Amino acid sequence: xxxxxxxxxxxxxxxxxxxxxxxxxxxxxxxxxxxxxxxxxxxxxxxxxxxxxxxxxxxxxxxxxxxxxxxxxxxxxxxxxxxxxxxxxxxxxxxxxxxxxxxxxxxxxxxxxxxxxxxxxxxxxxxxxxxxxxxxxxxxxxxxxxxxxxxxxxxxxxxxxxxxxxxxxxxxxxxxxxxxxxxxxxxxxxxxxxxxxxxxxxxxxxxxxxxxxxxxxxxxxxxxxxxxxxxxxxxxxxxxxxxxxxxxxxxxxxxxxxxxxxxxxxxxxxxxxxxxxxxxxxxxxxxxxxxxxxxxxxxxxxxxxxxxxxxxxxxxxxxxxxxxxxxxxxxxxxxxxxxxxxxxxxxxxxxxxxxxxxxxxxxxxxxxx
Amino acid sequence: xxxxxxxxxxxxxxxxxxxxxxxxxxxxxxxxxxxxxxxxxxxxxxxxxxxxxxxxxxxxxxxxxxxxxxxxxxxxxxxxxxxxxxxxxxxxxxxxxxxxxxxxxxxxxxxxxxxxxxxxxxxxxxxxxxxxxxxxxxxxxxxxxxxxxxxxxxxxxxxxxxxxxxxxxxxxxxxxxxxxxxxxxxxxxxxxxxxxxxxxxxxxxxxxxxxxxxxxxxxxxxxxxxxxxxxxxxxxxxxxxxxxxxxxxxxxxxxxxxxxxxxxxxxxxxxxxxxxxxxxxxxx
Numbered sequence: 001x002x003x004x005x006x007x008x009x010x011x012x013x014x015x016x017x018x019x020x021x022x023x024x025x026x027x028x029x030x031x032x033x034x035x036x037x038x039x040x041x042x043x044x045x046x047x048x049x050x051x052x053x054x055x056x057x058x059x060x061x062x063x064x065x066x067x068x069x070x071x072x073x074x075x076x077x078x079x080x081x082x083x084x085x086x087x088x089x090x091x092x093x094x095x096x097x098x099x100x101x102x103x104x105x106x107x108x109x110x111x112x113x114x115x116x117x118x119x120x121x122x123x124x125x126x127x128x129x130x131x132x133x134x135x136x137x138x139x140x141x142x143x144x145x146x147x148x149x150x151x152x153x154x155x156x157x158x159x160x161x162x163x164x165x166x167x168x169x170x171x172x173x174x175x176x177x178x179x180x181x182x183x184x185x186x187x188x189x190x191x192x193x194x195x196x197x198x199x200x201x202x203x204x205x206x207x208x209x210x211x212x213x214x215x216x217x218x219x220x221x222x223x224x225x226x227x228x229x230x231x232x233x234x235x236x237x238x239x240x241x242x243x244x245x246x247x248x249x250x251x252x253x254x255x256x257x258x259x260x261x262x263x264x265x266x267x268x269x270x271x272x273x274x275x276x277x278x279x280x281x282x283x284x285x286x287x288x289x290x291x292x293x294x295x296x297x298x299x300x301x302x303x304x305x306x307x308x309x310x311x312x313x314x315x316x317x318x319x320x321x322x323x324x325x326x327x328x329x330x331x332x333x334x335x336x337x338x339x340x341x342x343x344x345x346x347x348x349x350x351x352x353x354x355x356x357x358x359x360x361x362x363x364x365x366x367x368x369x
Numbered sequence: 370x371x372x373x374x375x376x377x378x379x380x381x382x383x384x385x386x387x388x389x390x391x392x393x394x395x396x397x398x399x400x401x402x403x404x405x406x407x408x409x410x411x412x413x414x415x416x417x418x419x420x421x422x423x424x425x426x427x428x429x430x431x432x433x434x435x436x437x438x439x440x441x442x443x444x445x446x447x448x449x450x451x452x453x454x455x456x457x458x459x460x461x462x463x464x465x466x467x468x469x470x471x472x473x474x475x476x477x478x479x480x481x482x483x484x485x486x487x488x489x490x491x492x493x494x495x496x497x498x499x500x501x502x503x504x505x506x507x508x509x510x511x512x513x514x515x516x517x518x519x520x521x522x523x524x525x526x527x528x529x530x531x532x533x534x535x536x537x538x539x540x541x542x543x544x545x546x547x548x549x550x551x552x553x554x555x556x557x558x559x560x561x562x563x564x565x566x567x568x569x570x571x572x573x574x575x576x577x578x579x580x581x582x583x584x585x586x587x588x589x590x591x592x593x594x595x596x597x598x599x600x601x602x603x604x605x606x607x608x609x610x611x612x613x614x615x616x617x618x619x620x621x622x623x624x625x626x627x628x629x630x631x632x633x634x635x636x637x638x639x640x641x642x643x644x645x646x647x648x649x650x651x652x653x
Contacts, residue, residue, distance in 0.1 A: 054551055074554040087552035091570045100566075101556040152556065 004063070005030045005156060005188045006051065011060035013046050013212075020046045022212040023060070028156075028190065033182050035191045037199040038209035039235070044192045048158045051190065052081045065155055079156040080149035084164060086141045088133040094120065094144050095129040101152040119151035122181065139170045146181070156188045163198065175202055196236045200224060208232045226268075230368045233280045240286070240329045242279045243367065246271045256364070259325035261303065267364035276367035285361045286331040288319065289354035302354035305329070310347050319347060321355060329355065396630075402623035412619040421624035430608070430625070437605040440594070441587030444526040445534075448583045449576065451527070452534035457568075459535075460542045471539070474532050482529050486596050489525050490516060493597065517599035525593040533582035541575020542568075574644050581640050585633050605629055 006028040013021040020043045028034050036044035049055040050062060053074035062069040064079060080101070089097050098116045107115060120126045123143035133141055142162060149157055159178075163171045179202050182189045193199055199206050200220040207217045208231070216223055216232045227233035234241070248255035252266050256277060271277060289302055308328065309320035319331045347353075403421050408414040424430065459470055477485060492498045493515040500512040515521055545568065553563045569576070591606030605625065612622030 052551075052555055054554075074551070075557045075559055079555075081552070081555045083548060083552060085546075085548055087546070087548040089549060089552070089567060100553070100558070104557040104562065148556070 004028055005032075005065060006190070007061075007063040008047070008050075009061045009063075011047075011050065011057045011062060013043070013050065013055065014058050020212050021050075021057075024212070024214055026207060026214065026217070028188060030188055031186050033179065033189045033191065033202060033204045035193060035199040035203040035206045036209055037193060037196060037206050037236070039194055041211075042209040043212040044194075044209050045160055048081070048160050048190060048192050051077075051079055051156070052158055053077050053079075078154055079158055080152050080154040081158040081160065082142075082145045082149050082162045084160045084162065086133075086145040088141055088144055088148070090133055092132075093129065094125065094131050094133065094136070097133065097144055098148045098151050100148065105152075115151060119147040122150070123147045123177075138165055139174065142166065142174065146178075150181070150185060150187065154187060156190060157182075159189060159191045161192055161194070164193070164195075171198075178202065200236070208235060210235070225363075227280070227363055227365075230278060230280075230365055233278075233363060233365065238283050238330060240281045240283065240327075242281070242327055244277050244279050246273050246275045246277060249273050254364070258303075259323070259327075261301070263301075263359070265362060265364055266360055269364065269366060271364075271366070278365045278367055280363040280365065281329075281357050281361070283318070283330045283332040284334070285357045286329065287356055287358070288321075288331060288333060289356070291352050291354075294354070299354060302356045305353055305355050307347050307349055307351045307353065310349060317347070321353070323355070331355070399623045399626055402619050403627050405620050407618050407620050412617065418620075421620040422628075424621055425624055425628060433603045433608050434605055434628075436602050437588050440522065440526065440602075440604065441584050443523055444530060444587045445580050445584045447523065447527055448531050448534035449580060452531055452538050452579060453576075456535050456538035456542050459539055460545070474535050477528075478532065483592055485529065486525055486593050489521075489528065490596055493521055493524075516597065519598070519602075522594050522598040522602075525597040526587055526590065529590070529593060530583040530587055533586070534579040537575045537578040537582060538572065539575075541572040541578075545571055577640055577643055581636065585636065588633065589629060 004027045006026065008024050008026040011021055011024045011026075012019065020041075024043070024047065026047070036047055038044050046055060050057055051064070051069075053069065053072060057070075064077065069077065089100065092100070095116055098119050099112055102112055102115055117126055117129070120129055123146055125140060125143050125147065128136060128140060128144075133144065136144065142165075145162070162178075163174050166174060175198060178189075178191075191199075191202065200223070203220055205218060206220055206223050208215045208223060210231050216228045223232060223236050227236065227239075230241075233239050242258050244256040244258040246254050247257045247262060249271055251270055252268065253264055254267060254271055254277075255262050255264050256279060258279060265279065267277075289299075294302070303323050303325075305321040305323045307319055308322050311318040311320070315335070317333045317335075319333065321329050321331060323329065402413055404417055404419065405413040406416045406418050406420070459467060462470065490497075494500075495512045495514070495516065497516070499515060500509075503509045504512065549567055549571070550563055553567050558566070589606045589609075591604055591610055594602065594604050595607060609622050609625050609629070612618045612625065616622075
């Protein structure tokens, strides 16, 4: 027995010559909103299909509520899926689509009606009960798919990129609705997406996947602020990558040479003098100094650079700057009236400036190619 | 577009010519013949009468019609029972095998169905291939009476008409979204439920089309019953042929033929209505 709603132990899956999952271990707690995040082909959908029972693992064990899933067919599992294509039954009305599951559990008459209408009310579609799926918009079909799944009161709800077919605004609204729904129902959600913003904003925990492996498993904040490897750092959000070399080591602090500057930084990894490292800095953590700002003394620690591109984004201004050493960095500057340095953000292309960052907000990782 | 004008004229003209000469005129002649009297020297004499249609109401001919309907219905049901699993399996096979198996379904069309029916005679006759094989294997002691029986007729009809059932069913099953079956399983449905509540309703247009394509030709097919059934039971098709070729009663033959055409027309109309209703609920 395990105390987890879902537990994957050393699960692997092979399609022909293609290994899609390699020894995946995953533990999901009851009531958790977990997101599997990764590029297409990373194996995230395969995990979902293994949990739903549409695929069989080639190795390892899968437990749902402590029960071994190896021999249990999909129709006998206490999980339900919201499919990417929605997979609504086109010949049945919305009501009959949602009633499909409960009917199979021999729920009839008033009890059935009540349960189905409750589910439809939850997704605000009770007036659409007698429509056919073909008469609904994409967002409405999406909601029917959710109602059809949650009406069965599954222990786990599996969602396979359910929002990918919706437009930006609707997707935002549905993200919020899904999150609220999950809190209200207390069901464990396993949500698959390739959209890192979606993953960060909705989940309790995120498993970042790549080439059949879980690269990092943690809270959105851990994933974003302390990525454990270069893949996670680069896949989740935008990040600047500077390569440096350790010149002095007094763990956990290291002197790292970045071109002609040496900076003293902290890392949870252990390095030896001479090691190559990646110093990763989020665009919003970079500070911009204009030419006339700061004393000469301060400037000695700053990196000189020139503006390559200015992208006005409404709430922020994004600059692409080229350090004199040659590296390209992207920065995000917020309009901030208190910030004397960049009170007005009208930068010109080619403008000279200086850049640094709040030390210890960076992440230092061992060098990877 | 000016250059295209002569081409359009020729193309449309040809089609009109074809339809008028080979469809409209013959049918008009048949309809007219049905209202004429039988002649002694010529086939018909030009005097209006409803005698031929009155004769059709004779219980004898009603029996012939029922016989034909029964045979066509049995053939259709058997075609459906055999064709559905076949078409379903076909859609489940790897994509590279499907064209080959579909080709095997279609190949018999390359030979005239009359010739194929004669081939069945050779297989089924008392000293035919099937009996020889069974004797050889020691499964039977003396040859079975296979030819000129009801089952032989049905087997012949089945053989001739099965592809007409399989092809529309295959087309419908091919279009069936496999994800819907997964969704149904996910919601807890077993095989029987999935088949009855998802597969059958969604392939209903194909099922009806297949049934039409086997039932309608089955109604008029006379040579199979003749060759394999020994012309024991009279069918509508045989009746019409006999009126024209043996009895030389053209007006009655024409009237019977018109009745069959009207019956088929009604069935096609029913099919049109049902397919329109089926498509109304489908996703756009």
